[in-house]
Amino acid sequence: MDGKFMFDGPDDAPVTILLAHGAGAPMDSASMTATAKGLAAAGFRVARFEFGYMAARRTAEGRKPPPRAETLNPEYRAAVVELGAKSPLVIGGKSMGGRVASMIADELLAAGKIAGLLCLGYPFHPPGKPEQLRTKHLTELKTPTLICQGTRDEFGTREEVSGYALSDRIEILWLEDGDHDLKPRKSISGFSAADHLKTMAEAVTKWSAGLAR
Secondary structure, eight states, X not given: OBTTBEXXXXXXOSOEEEEEOOSSSOTTSHHHHHHHHXXXXXXXXXXXXXXXXHHHTTTSSSOOOOOOGGGGHHHXXXXXXXXXXXXXXXXXXXXXXXXXXXXXXXXXHHTTSOSEEEEESOOSSOTTOTTSOOOGGGSXXXXXXXXXXXXTOTTOOHHHHTTSOOOTTEEEEXXXXXXXXXXXXXXXXXXXHHHHHHHHHHHHHHHHTTSOO
């Protein structure tokens, strides 16, 4: 832990990845930690941070509900500035964290501050409400983007997402039988969570090699 950030991976990595957490779990949740360790093992420098409402849960009594995602945009922008990455920077996060990053990605790309966007379990719609799409800004996205999604994610399954109009800058890695945390049911899919993490890290490595350095 270094101030507001948690770091994994080598300081001199060729690419830094900044990740924000999802709506309900902190930056050191089991899912976020496993993801960060997996990416670090693949040679990335990974920085995790928390939005203010989540950090407050560590000290204040009671659990404040997460605010509307777009209200967190300034906090994400501030985290990019505070991190001050020396190597090319990819922003993103788990679920809501990735969604917030996706809202500010194009402005940061245009300013030369980031090279790409990585979303882990993008919340295309609320569970059980497939008509409430969160994809409008993704149709014209200019930032090179990789979305890692489980095929049975209740926030957007493969069948649902295949019908969406998404920018051609967006690549999607589908992880067989993965849920919103990308975890498969081993007895059904034949894959383990570790298998999917390894596949995810390999895909990010290949994808990031094509980003402007």
